[in-house]
Amino acid sequence: MVVLKDLTKEELYAPGHRLCAGCGPSISIRMALKAARGPIAAVNATGCVEVSTTIFPYTAWRIPWIHALFENTAAVASGLEYAYDALEKRGARKGKVDIIAIGGDGGTFDIGIQALSGMLERGHDIVYLCYDNEAYMNTGIQRSGATPRGAATTTTPAGRVIPGKREWKKDFAGICAAHGISYVATASIGFFSDYMDKMKKAIEVDGPAVIHVLTPCPLGWRSNPADTIKLAKVAVQTGLFPIYEVINGKYKMSMKPGTLLPIEEYFKLQGRFSHLLKPELKDELEAIKKGAEANYKRILGLAGEPVTTQ
Amino acid sequence: MSKEKSLAEKMKLPWKKMPIAGIMFEPGSTVEYRTGEWRIEKKPAINQDKCIRCFICWIVCPDVSITRQPKPYKNYTESVEVDYYHCKGCGICAAECPVDAIEMVEESKVVP
Amino acid sequence: MYRKKGKFTGEGVIPYSGEGSTVTIEGAAVCTQTGCAYTGNEAVAYAAKQCNVDVVSAYPITPQTIIVERFSEYVANGEVDTKFLAVESEHSAMSACVGASLGGARVFTSTASQGLALMHEVLYLASGLRCPIVMAVVNRALSAPINIHGDQSDMMGSRDCGWIQLFAENAQESYDLTIQAFKIAEDKGVHLPVSVNLDGFTVSHATESMKACADEDVHKFLPPRESLFKVDPTTPISVGGMALPEYYYEFKRQQEEALQLSKLFVNRVGKEYGKMTGRRYGYLRTYGLEDADAAVISLGSTCGNVRSVARTLRAKGKKVGAIKLWMYRPFPREELFSAIKDLKALAVMDRAISFGAPQGALCSDIAATLLNTGSDIKILNMIYGLGGRDIPPSTINTVFTDTLRAAKTGKVKERINYLDVRE
Numbered sequence: 001m002v003v004l005k006d007l008t009k010e011e012l013y014a015p016g017h018r019l020c021a022g023c024g025p026s027i028s029i030r031m032a033l034k035a036a037r038g039p040i041a042a043v044n045a046t047g048c049v050e051v052s053t054t055i056f057p058y059t060a061w062r063i064p065w066i067h068a069l070f071e072n073t074a075a076v077a078s079g080l081e082y083a084y085d086a087l088e089k090r091g092a093r094k095g096k097v098d099i100i101a102i103g104g105d106g107g108t109f110d111i112g113i114q115a116l117s118g119m120l121e122r123g124h125d126i127v128y129l130c131y132d133n134e135a136y137m138n139t140g141i142q143r144s145g146a147t148p149r150g151a152a153t154t155t156t157p158a159g160r161v162i163p164g165k166r167e168w169k170k171d172f173a174g175i176c177a178a179h180g181i182s183y184v185a186t187a188s189i190g191f192f193s194d195y196m197d198k199m200k201k202a203i204e205v206d207g208p209a210v211i212h213v214l215t216p217c218p219l220g221w222r223s224n225p226a227d228t229i230k231l232a233k234v235a236v237q238t239g240l241f242p243i244y245e246v247i248n249g250k251y252k253m254s255m256k257p258g259t260l261l262p263i264e265e266y267f268k269l270q271g272r273f274s275h276l277l278k279p280e281l282k283d284e285l286e287a288i289k290k291g292a293e294a295n296y297k298r299i300l301g302l303a304g305e306p307v308t309t310q
Numbered sequence: 311m312s313k314e315k316s317l318a319e320k321m322k323l324p325w326k327k328m329p330i331a332g333i334m335f336e337p338g339s340t341v342e343y344r345t346g347e348w349r350i351e352k353k354p355a356i357n358q359d360k361c362i363r364c365f366i367c368w369i370v371c372p373d374v375s376i377t378r379q380p381k382p383y384k385n386y387t388e389s390v391e392v393d394y395y396h397c398k399g400c401g402i403c404a405a406e407c408p409v410d411a412i413e414m415v416e417e418s419k420v421v422p
Numbered sequence: 423m424y425r426k427k428g429k430f431t432g433e434g435v436i437p438y439s440g441e442g443s444t445v446t447i448e449g450a451a452v453c454t455q456t457g458c459a460y461t462g463n464e465a466v467a468y469a470a471k472q473c474n475v476d477v478v479s480a481y482p483i484t485p486q487t488i489i490v491e492r493f494s495e496y497v498a499n500g501e502v503d504t505k506f507l508a509v510e511s512e513h514s515a516m517s518a519c520v521g522a523s524l525g526g527a528r529v530f531t532s533t534a535s536q537g538l539a540l541m542h543e544v545l546y547l548a549s550g551l552r553c554p555i556v557m558a559v560v561n562r563a564l565s566a567p568i569n570i571h572g573d574q575s576d577m578m579g580s581r582d583c584g585w586i587q588l589f590a591e592n593a594q595e596s597y598d599l600t601i602q603a604f605k606i607a608e609d610k611g612v613h614l615p616v617s618v619n620l621d622g623f624t625v626s627h628a629t630e631s632m633k634a635c636a637d638e639d640v641h642k643f644l645p646p647r648e649s650l651f652k653v654d655p656t657t658p659i660s661v662g663g664m665a666l667p668e669y670y671y672e673f674k675r676q677q678e679e680a681l682q683l684s685k686l687f688v689n690r691v692g693k694e695y696g697k698m699t700g701r702r703y704g705y706l707r708t709y710g711l712e713d714a715d716a717a718v719i720s721l722g723s724t725c726g727n728v729r730s731v732a733r734t735l736r737a738k739g740k741k742v743g744a745i746k747l748w749m750y751r752p753f754p755r756e757e758l759f760s761a762i763k764d765l766k767a768l769a770v771m772d773r774a775i776s777f778g779a780p781q782g783a784l785c786s787d788i789a790a791t792l793l794n795t796g797s798d799i800k801i802l803n804m805i806y807g808l809g810g811r812d813i814p815p816s817t818i819n820t821v822f823t824d825t826l827r828a829a830k831t832g833k834v835k836e837r838i839n840y841l842d843v844r845e
Contacts, residue, residue, distance in 0.1 A: 004365040015374035015396035016340030021348060022400035026372035034369070039655035043521065054663030057321040058343050059334040064653040066524055067662035068547055072517035075509060079479055079521025079529075080653065082505040086476035086527050089503050090646065093526070097655055115517065118510035192369055218400075226401030226414075229370050325672035325679075330613070331552040332673045333651060334660040 002196040007034050017060035019052040022225025024215030024232060025104065025131040027189045029053075032100065032129055032211075033063070035199035040098045043077040045107035046070040048138045048217075049131065071111040074119035077101040077126045098127070098203050105132040105146035109170050120179040120208045127202045128210045130172065133217035141220040145170040148240065150288045151272045153220070158275035163284050168291060176210040177246040183209035184246040187254075190214075190232030191243065194254050198245065214241045222271025231269055237261045239296035244303060251302040260296070263289055317342055341396075345373060349399035352414040354392050355421045358383050360411035361390055367403035367412060376403055392421070434689035434704030434749075435757045437711070438729070453698050455633040462625035465593040465632060466532065466558045466618065467492035469600035471502055472640040476527035476647070479507035479518035483537040484570045485622040486560040490532060512537035516544035516555075523553035524661055526652040528604065531555065534622060535562035538576045542583070548615045549584025550677060551662060554607035554647070555615040557585075558600065561722065561773075562622040563809040571810020572622030574721065575774040577750075578783045584677060586616040586684050587751040589721040594632040596620045598701055599748070601640055605691045608647050612684045619750075621723040623810065635699060643698055685752050692748075705754035707746040708761050710736055714743030716825035717762065720771035721747050721784065724806075724813055728771070731818040742822050750784075755791045766829035767800040769821050773807045781838060800828040806841040817841055 012033040019026040025048055033040070041064040044050045050067045053060040068076040077099050087093040101119070103112050108130040116128060135153045136142040142155040148169045152158040156165040176184045183205040187195040195213055202209035216223060216231040223231055235241040238261045243254040264285075267273035276285045297307045317339055321328070329335060354376075356367075363386050368376045375397035381389040392403075404412040415421070460468060467489045470478070478497075480490040490508075497506045507522075509515045512533050523529045533541060538559055548555050559577050563569040577587060586606060590596040596618065603616040620626055635643075653661055665673055689704050696702030709729050711717060718728045725746035732744045745761060747754070762768055772782025779786060785803040792799060804821055807813045821841070828834050 004369055005363075007365075007369070009378055011338075011374050013374065014338035014340050015393060016343035016345055017373075018340075018343070018345065019372065021372075021398035022402055023372045027370060027402075030372070030374060031369065041653060041655065051664050053340070054334065054660050056332055056663050056665045056669050057317050057334055057336075058340040059336070059660035059663060060338065060340040061660050062337040062658055064655060064658045065660045066521065066653055067660075068517060068520055068551075069543060072514060072544065075514035075517035076521035078507060078509070078514075079477060079518030079523075080525045081521075082477045082479075082507055082518070083522035083525030083527035083529075086503070086505045086522075087525070089505075090474075090476070092646065093654065095655075114510060115514050118514055121510070122507070189370075224401075226405040228372070228400070228402055229406050322668060323672070325675040328669070328672045328676055330650065330676075331550065331661065332663060332665050332669070334663055335651075337658040337660070 002193045012036065012040070012062045014060045014062060016058065017053040018055060019048060020219050020225070022218045022228045024189055024217055024228050025049050025133055027228070028131045028213045028215045029102065031189065031192055031196050032199050035196045035203065036098065037200070037203055038098060039095060040100060041065070041080065043068065043073050043080060043099065043101045045073040045103035045112055047104035047107050049102065049104065051138060070107050072115050073101045073103050073107060073112055074115040074128060078119050078122065078124045081124050081126055101126055101128045103130055105130060105134060106136040106144040109145035109172055117179065120176060120181050120210070123207050125207055128208065130210070130212045131215045132212060133215050133220060135220050137217050137220040146172065149291060150276050150284060152275060153272070163275055163281050173210070173212050173246060177249065180249065181208045181210070182248050186212045186241070186243050188214040188232045188236050188241060188243055190229050190236060194243065220272065223269055227269055231266070234261060234266045234269070238263045238266045240266060240292050242296055242299045244299055251299065253300065253303045253305055263292060344395055345398050346395045349397065349417060351417060352401070353394060353397060353399050353417055354401065354403050354412050355415045355419070356390055356392060357411045357413070358389060360409055362409055363388060363390065364408060365390070366406050366408065370402050370406050372400065372402065373398050434692065434706070434754065435761050436702055436704045436707050438707060438709045453635055453639040455635055455699065457631060458634050459629050459631050460593050460597070461488065461627050461629050462590070462593045462596040462620045463488035463560065463627065464492055465597035466600050466620070468634060469597045470530045471496050472635070472637050473601060473604050473644055474502070474528065474641065474646065475504050475530040477505050477507060477522035478530050479509055479515045479522065480531045481509055481512045481515045481533070481537060483512070483534050485562060485626045486532045486534040486537070486558065488626070489558055512540040513544060516541040516548060519555045520544065520548050520551060520553050523555050524551065524653045526647070526649045526654065528608070528647040529555045530557070532558035532560065534560040535564055535576045538580055539564060542580060545580055545583040545585060552613040553615055554613055556600065556603045556607055557615065557617045559617050559619045560622050560626045561619050569809040572624050573773045573808045573810065574619070577617065577619050578774040578776065581751060581783060584614070584681060585751060586614055586681065586688065586749070587619060588616065588749055589619045589747060590625060591723055591725045591746060592625055593628070593630040596625060597632060597634060598695065598699070598703065601644065602691045602695050602703060605644050606684065606687050609687050610650050612680065612687050613650055614680060614684055619722060624723040639698060643695070682752050685749070685754060688749050703748060705747070705749045705757050706761065707748065708743065710743035711745070711761055713741055715741040715766045715829040716822065717743035717745055717765050718769045718771060718818070718821055718825065719745040719747065719784070719788070721750060721773070724771055724773065727813060727815060727818055731815050731822060735822055740822070740826060742826065753787050758788070759791055759795060762799060763797060765799050767802065767825045769802040769804055769825040771804050771806055775805055775808070800832060800834050802828055802834055803838045804841050805838055811842060813841070
């Protein structure tokens with residue numbers, strides 16, 4: 001278990017980047033780099049983190065870092081891994097480099113999933129880190145495959161007829177696990193020791209590993225910047241974002257199931273869900289509750305835990 | 311701030327002198343960029359007496375602006391300080407402090 | 423990073439000596455070469471093998487697939503140390519090439535047609551990030567309708583993507599240009615990607631006799647890659663960040679200069695390769711231009727047919743010539759002009775349509791070359807061979823007849839001639 005006191009004080013991610021005040025993704029990147037075990041290189045998909053950390057001539061990165069395109073991060077990382085191998089083979093470089101591919105939910109769930117699937121299938125020794133702020137925040141809060149049902153975005157506004165996004169969040173961890181890779185985990189920056197532990201495990205895995213971390217976005221979620229960590233916790237505690245590991249296909253809950261908080265506790269902190277708390281949308285709120293509970297129970301079942309939410 | 315030109319100014323070079331492929335050869339150069347100017351209204355102030363050095367504020371800061379300094383204070387070997395040059399004033403540190411040792415205070419207030 | 427401007431004129435225009443065959447040996451070759459029979463695809467794969475490529479990343483597509491198949495055999499049989507990355511799309515193939523190239527590796531890939539189109543945005547990335555990737559493009563028509571046969575629509579669609587673009591006439595040139603491509607691309611004064619184009623089926627699938635160098639000679643010609651910069655923990659650089667309006671333009675201006683200057687290296691490497699093999703390369707190859715009134719310019723496999731017809735016509739006393747462009751990007755403006763300036767008429771063969779444009783792509787480039795020069799050369803634009811439509815000598819004969827007529831009358835009838843299309 002990660003102990004904060006013993007964590008490295010070395011900051012591989014520098015201050016002065018231009019992500020928003022209270023940015024969840026920023027926290028997730030810094031924590032991920034704290035879990036590094038040695039030399040590390042990152043490949044970063046287009047998105048908030050990429051754009052705001054490397055505005056020429058300023059870079060926040062103190063590790064070798066590549067931004068290529070939006071959808072090809074996993075492929076670029078695959079090439080980089082092979083380059084290091086090949087150069088080592090011909091004696092042109094020495095020593096293991098841990099490669100982390102970083103993408104937001106849009107760059108991962110949607111446009112980048114083909115390249116990611118290829119990377120997982122080919123078995124590259126790369127950690128894929130998806131920081132999930134549940135919409136295309138960089139382009140101005142459009143829905144993605146990771147946006148949860150009910151959330152208002154600029155392409156799924158809470159209108160008079162349609163109350164926000166109608167579809168459920170994609171089971172991303174399940175998709176990754178289905179590739180038969182040895183380590184997949186969901187995590188939340190609200191439970192940072194657990195998250196950094198998972199990052200360490202992912203790096204240690206010989207072969208591909210995927211971390212899907214929930215990172216609240218004050219801008220897109222219309223929340224108080226100071227609530228970022230709190231929201232990341234409550235999302236887990238309401239069962240809306242269960243955190244678990246899939247180790248060699250076996251599911252394991254990261255938190256023992258206890259009493260779940262009512263999802264209103266989560267929704268009331270965010271403007272993107274505020275419409276759902278109006279009496280006229282009671283049915284939609286109920287549907288979301290039911291769906292969230294079913295999903296939570298599904299994960300409990302996969303983890304072999306007693307299926308109860310009481 | 312010193313009168314020295316910022317990196318952004320220095321890099322406004324003729325095209326032949328620009329770094330190849332837009333590469334940034336100076337790691338962590340954002341430290342020069344003063345995001346502390348973004349703060350509106352309030353800034354965090356740490357009460358060193360109340361602080362139990364759990365370092366939660368340090369790890370949850372999105373702006374690497376809570377720093378651990380090797381300055382002994384009473385029984386502690388380290389102090390936790392705010393880097394106001396970069397702190398954007400989001401208030402996560404104050405919200406997450408388990409012992410309420412961090413307070414968001416008026417920008418004008420002098421913090422010891 | 424920048425070399426002083428060198429002299430551009432004259433150098434790199436290689437005339438055919440006498441009535442030469444496809445390969446003209448100028449002086450004795452210094453290295454021992456083995457005669458062999460390869461298809462264009464096999465020749466490219468064999469060249470890449472001899473170049474000790476670190477990483478190959480590719481995806482199958484007709485008519486290129488044989489290149490990666492052959493290369494996979496080399497890997498499977500332990501004949502190379504190359505890491506072979508069989509990816510899930512061309513987009514990822516080029517992306518992996520970019521990652522590997524930034525890591526410092528020597529990188530090769532090949533594609534065609536839709537594959538090149540799918541790579542399109544990554545092509546700009548490869549050149550913008552100055553990755554010296556070498557790619558064989560086996561030129562094929564673009565959908566729709568789907569057609570797997572040869573034309574040059576694919577590369578013409580990517581002609582402005584910042585790559586050095588070389589065109590091979592036959593298997594021998596495919597082999598020779600592939601080896602040279604690595605040396606050009608990886609030179610620290612260039613650091614740009616290079617594509618070697620060969621016509622689908624006509625070159626890629628036709629077995630021809632050719633000469634191959636010994637491995638040691640290729641290794642001596644092409645030492646292991648050394649990069650100007652590397653994404654490596656020893657040099658923690660950030661590559662591919664965002665450049666706002668106050669910087670972006672300068673980067674692009676610099677990239678354009680690098681591509682224009684790369685021409686010097688194309689010629690230098692062509693000369694060096696000529697010393698090693700007796701086969702001198704450059705920007706373009708001319709035939710009969712010393713006294714020609716009318717000439718035909720083309721790219722790739724058609725050049726052989728054009729030259730052959732020109733030879734027949736010259737034997738009949740017609741003042742005709744032929745030009746083959748080896749290097750299409752950067753466009754060898756000065757050298758081409760010096761070669762064609764005394765012509766009265768020039769037919770430009772475009773094996774692709776630039777939809778909605780005033781002319782085909784090559785013809786537009788030639789028109790731009792003549793701009794403000796005071797030249798009165800009559801230009802005839804010929805669109806031909808789309809989707810693998812054969813281009814028989816009789817058609818080329820007609821092209822020469824039309825061009826000679828234009829040379830004589832000073833008149834050009836049609837803005838664009840669509841050769842051998844059913845009317």
